[in-house]
Amino acid sequence: MGARVVRVDPSCPEPGAIAEAASVLRAGGLVAFPTETVYGLGACALDPAAVAKVFAAKGRPAGHPLILHVEGEEGARAIAAAWSARASQLARAFWPGPLTLVVPRGPRVPDAVTGGGDTVAIRAPAHAVALALLRAVGEPLAAPSANRYQTLSPTLAAHVVNSLGDAVDLVLDAGPCSAGIESTVLDLSVEPPRVLRPGALELGRLRAILPAVVYEGFLVAGADEGTHASPGLDARHYSPRARVLRAPDRAAALALATSEARALGGSARIGLVVRGEALGAVPAGVDARALLDEPEGYGRELFATLHALDDAGCAAVVIEDVPAGEAWWAVADRLRRAGA
Numbered sequence: 001m002g003a004r005v006v007r008v009d010p011s012c013p014e015p016g017a018i019a020e021a022a023s024v025l026r027a028g029g030l031v032a033f034p035t036e037t038v039y040g041l042g043a044c045a046l047d048p049a050a051v052a053k054v055f056a057a058k059g060r061p062a063g064h065p066l067i068l069h070v071e072g073e074e075g076a077r078a079i080a081a082a083w084s085a086r087a088s089q090l091a092r093a094f095w096p097g098p099l100t101l102v103v104p105r106g107p108r109v110p111d112a113v114t115g116g117g118d119t120v121a122i123r124a125p126a127h128a129v130a131l132a133l134l135r136a137v138g139e140p141l142a143a144p145s146a147n148r149y150q151t152l153s154p155t156l157a158a159h160v161v162n163s164l165g166d167a168v169d170l171v172l173d174a175g176p177c178s179a180g181i182e183s184t185v186l187d188l189s190v191e192p193p194r195v196l197r198p199g200a201l202e203l204g205r206l207r208a209i210l211p212a213v214v215y216e217g218f219l220v221a222g223a224d225e226g227t228h229a230s231p232g233l234d235a236r237h238y239s240p241r242a243r244v245l246r247a248p249d250r251a252a253a254l255a256l257a258t259s260e261a262r263a264l265g266g267s268a269r270i271g272l273v274v275r276g277e278a279l280g281a282v283p284a285g286v287d288a289r290a291l292l293d294e295p296e297g298y299g300r301e302l303f304a305t306l307h308a309l310d311d312a313g314c315a316a317v318v319i320e321d322v323p324a325g326e327a328w329w330a331v332a333d334r335l336r337r338a339g340a
């Protein structure tokens with residue numbers, strides 16, 4: 001038996017479906033719902049028992065804080081201890097949208113949500129279904145990605161069902177997520193503000209409003225627990241079941257996939273992910289996919305492609321590296337963690 005899945009219109013969700021989902025949430029249940037980034041595993045954030053179910057369903061260790069979702073600034077003010085002029089300026093510029101703000105935690109927020117810390121992460125999602133659900137519940141929703149701990153994030157309802165099964169009470173299915181990659185997490189509790197996780201909101205757009213913003217890239221995302229700034233952001237994260245191998249360019253990726261397939265002697269498939277034009281002929285046993293050669297389009301399809309290669313039974317996936325530029329920051333981060 002799996003979760004109950006209800007189809008909803010992505011831009012104009014059916015009121016009956018939203019009402020049903022809201023009542024599951026108010027009763028302390030879990031509802032997976034679409035956002036513009038990935039599908040979230042929603043629970044009433046101010047209900048510690050509901051929040052505990054999120055950790056259990058994901059197999060996520062306690063101490064890894066959750067992002068709280070609100071309809072807008074007013075909802076954020078109600079759960080933050082302080083809401084600065086800077087927070088307000090950023091929210092006005094980018095909400096609803098893929099920017100999560102880490103701010104001082106207000107007294108209504110349970111310990112389990114923040115990992116016991118004194119800050120809370122908040123965002124307003126840019127998706128009609130998520131916003132309708134938030135409006136119907138009238139309370140903030142904790143909504144980490146709707147997948148088991150450390151595995152690939154879900155960009156389709158089927159990914160949620162495959163990962164969580166009946167640990168989730170209801171899944172609202174509104175089709176594919178438009179960004180396909182998680183939110184940018186910005187810590188406003190430090191000076192200067194610091195990016196804790198690169199994401200769907202580009203660094204350049206943040207800098208336009210906040211020129212002093214700090215992003216330490218690979219340093220922030222240091223390999224071991226304890227050295228990085230964002231609790232719960234493990235080096236290994238966003239990983240397919242298949243072993244991930246990286247190659248510096250398209251030719252090297254094809255060569256590596258070919259030799260891996262040969263080594264396995266046709267007993268298993270090898271996935272291959274390149275940028276740009278589709279590959280012509282590939283050797284037997286190689287399952288090749290081409291993603292758009294620009295960061296937004298690539299990001300939108302990345303997780304779905306890795307899910308598909310896992311579902312096709314690939315033993316390993318060879319991924320062509322992406323360009324070093326800042327525009328690719330979120331994709332580069334996810335690829336590095338997928339292979340960690």
Ligand code: AMP
Binds near residue numbers: 119
């Ligand atoms: P996810 O659960 O996939 O939505 O990712 C949530 C991530 O947001 C966590 O793993 C942290 O990296 C980050 N985060 C959430 N709350 C906080 C917080 N209070 N301080 C710092 N980072 C946070």
Ligand code: MG
Binds near residue numbers: 145
């Ligand atoms: Mg996640």
